[in-house]
Amino acid sequence: MSEIPAKLAEVVTDIESISDRFERQEILIETADRFDGVRVPESVAAKPYPEERRVPACESDAFVWAVDQPDGTLKFYFDVLNPQGLSAMAMSVILGETLDGAPLEQVAKVPTDIVFKLFGKEISMGKGAGLMGIISMVQNEAKKRL
Amino acid sequence: MTLPIAERGYVHPGVLVSTDWTAEHLNDPSVRIVESNEDPLLYPSRHIPGAVQVDWTHDLNDPVRRDYLKKAGFEALMSRIGVTPETMVVFYGDKNNWWATYAYWVFQLFGHSNAKIMDGGRAKWEKEGRPMDRIVPEYPATIYHAPDRDDHKIRAFRDQVLKHVEAGRPLVDVRSPAEYTGEKLHMPEYPQEGALRGGHIPGAKNVPWARAVNPEDGTFKTAEELRQIYEHEQGLDPNGDIIAYCRIGERSSHTWFVLTNLLGFSNVRNYDGSWTEWGNLVDVPIEK
Structure with a gap:
């Protein structure tokens, strides 16, 4: 976990340690409820969003933006157009709440397999690919600036 | 304006029920409403009152082999959700009923033909402002005798x-x-x-x-x-x-x-x- 930004590592460890599937789902639903906190403001992007912001493979129509900060780090914003895309919202909130201010070198290396630590190994292939796609977009924004 | 189901010219219109019909049968003991989703967080977040969840990964798949559950597993599932061979099972779910039709298809491998899809799925129900809750219902366990799974008619290898x-x-x-x-x-x-x-x-x-x-x-x-x-x-x-x-x-x-x-x-x-x-x-x- 040393390569993962500290705040993200803490969240992943906390959620991964919940062995009860239903309890874990409750935590993830509560996390998704905070989506407005990471939703892209109109000052950053307005609909219709450009396709290059769209997360590949995500069935919930997720989009990712990164805004450069004066200290050289990034602030991430998201949108999920499918109102039923709760998992995509939860993934976005986890990344949005933990990656602000993190070193770009670490953000570029956030492992996509944290999806399975957060959501469990039993999620469907398509769902897993979509959630990993959100992480890949975030990684790429950091890589572009390194 | 979407036409009523009966006016759309389907060969078997009885496989669909409307959200209106479903709302009128929430407490019908001969009907079991089943939610099946792509997103595993949706059902626990809220669902149609009285609906049970059938999860594709946990409930319909063999945990080891890449295959669906077999007769005993299907019987146990039906018992757990309180379904008898006579119960009408109404499926609904996210993504235009994508996973609901998947569950419906697996149920047909075991011949549970008294099954329907709620037209429009979860999104239509939500958009219409119909009731939803977070209570996970429990129904008395049933005894369900299923036939062996029949793959030959609707499944290809x-x-x-x-x-x-x-x-x-x-x-x-x-x-x-x-x-x-x-x-x-x-x-x-x-x-x-x-x-x-x-x-x-x-x-x-x-x-x-x-x-x-x-x-x-x-x-x-x-x-x-x-x-x-x-x-x-x-x-x-x-x-x-x-x-x-x-x-x-x-x-x-x-x-x-x-x-x-x-x-x-x-x-x-x-x-x-x-x-x-x-x-x-x-x-x-x-x-x-």
């Missing part, structure tokens, strides 16, 4: 698909055009979707599954509109021997449902091995 291709019979690839052409597997930074090769099974027509629904409310298109797509545009014969596939068989179960139940096609099978099997097989034909 890889060797059968290979013979089907060699015989030049029709297939429907219901994935996106980018998956069909194989372009997706070559996109940089794109998560790999479990296949070593991209493309499609030779001869397959590409009809993305969601073309069968009205995008504004998730209801199924009329029979005339569906015939225009599948019969006139793609030239599929309602009496033909047809195999549908996608990535793992979930989206193609939606198309299977449309062709079999709404248009009355007589011989449609779902190849659930789909591209995650075909795209990894050694020395099978692939078209790009």
Whole structure:
């Protein structure tokens, strides 16, 4: 976990340690409820969003933006157009709440397999690919600036 | 304005129920409402009052082999959700009933024909402002005697698909055009979707599954509109021997449902091995 930004590592460890599937789902639903906190403001992007912001493979129509900060780090914003895309919202909130201010070198290396630590190994292939796609977009924004 | 189900010209309109009908049967003991979703967080977040969840991964799949549950597992599932062979099971779910039709299809492998799909799925119910809650209901366990799973009529396996291709019979690839052409597997930074090769099974027509629904409310298109797509545009014969596939068989179960139940096609099978099997097989034909 040393390569993962500290705040993200803490969240992943906390959620991964919940062995009860239903309890874990409750935590993830509560996390998704905070989506407005990471939703892209109109000052950053307005609909219709450009396709290059769209997360590949995500069935919930997720989009990712990164805004450069004066200290050289990034602030991430998201949108999920499918109102039923709760998992995509939860993934976005986890990344949005933990990656602000993190070193770009670490953000570029956030492992996509944290999806399975957060959501469990039993999620469907398509769902897993979509959630990993959100992480890949975030990684790429950091890589572009390194 | 979406036409009422009975006026859409389906061959078997009785396989669909409306949200109105469902709302009137929330407390009907002869009906069990079942939610089946792509997103595992949706049901626990809230659901139709009294609905139970059938989760594709946990409830319908064998935990070890890549296969569906067998007779004993199906009987245990039906017992747990309080269903008898006489119970009418009404499925609904997210993504235009994508996974609801998958669950419906698996139930048909065990002959539970008293099953329906709620037209428009979860999105339509929510949009109409109908009640939802977070209470996970418990129903008295039932004793359910299921027949052995019957794969031969509506399920296709890889060797059968290979013979089907060699015989030049029709297939429907219901994935996106980018998956069909194989372009997706070559996109940089794109998560790999479990296949070593991209493309499609030779001869397959590409009809993305969601073309069968009205995008504004998730209801199924009329029979005339569906015939225009599948019969006139793609030239599929309602009496033909047809195999549908996608990535793992979930989206193609939606198309299977449309062709079999709404248009009355007589011989449609779902190849659930789909591209995650075909795209990894050694020395099978692939078209790009």
